[in-house]
Amino acid sequence: MDNYIEVVKNKLKEEGFKLTPQRRSIVDIMLKSKGQHLNSEEIYDLVKKQCPEIGLATVYRTLQLLDDIGAVSKLNLDDGCCRYELNINNESHNHHHLICKKCNKIIEVEEDLLDTLEEQIEKNYGFKIFDHDVKFFGLCSDCK
Ligand SMILES: [Zn+2]
Ligand SMILES: [Zn+2]
Ligand SMILES: [Zn+2]
Structure with a gap:
């Protein structure tokens, strides 16, 4: 899974972004919660434990950025919130x-x-x- 962090880091770099400690914490949470389909608020609550100074808006923006570079997928499961999951293998179809x-x-x-x-x-x-x-x-x- 260290490999995934490297992949994210490189993709961010290609787009002119850095893997800041805050972004890194969000990626860590996504890795740790694999298969849980957390929504933005749940991700925020977990990230806050590692980065107490982080704001909800930063979490939203980072998740959007990770979605844009294909590192995570945004899920709409018709329950009124945005959920996210890891997108480890870009080549394969979504489950x-x-x-x-x-x-x-x-x-x-x-x-x-x-x-x-x-x-x-x-x-x-x-x-x-x-x-x-x-x-x-x-x-x-x-x-x-
Ligand atoms: Zn899933
Ligand atoms: Zn049930
Ligand atoms: Zn298919």
Whole structure:
């Protein structure tokens, strides 16, 4: 995972930005909370423990910057807030999300499973697919 920090550092440098200690703390939080899909406020609360002087606006701006350089992905899970997750492998398609309507748990589906659909779309519409954003709404195994 040290590697990820180096990648972020280099991407920032390419765009003329530095990995400041505050940005570094946000990247650290994203790494530590992998798979949790934290929203901006939750990330802010965690970062504040490391950088008490950091402001919410800085956290928003940094997350936006990390999203712009492709280091994190912004998720819209239809729950009224912006959630973020690591984007370690730029080349691969995003995993799918299962969202429990009762307890709001977010479960990741690692398998893409859309190869056939993607192939059909590319063939029938002459459309080159880069990625997709798939959400399933329902009840998790605990709530069912
Ligand atoms: Zn795919
Ligand atoms: Zn549930
Ligand atoms: Zn996810």
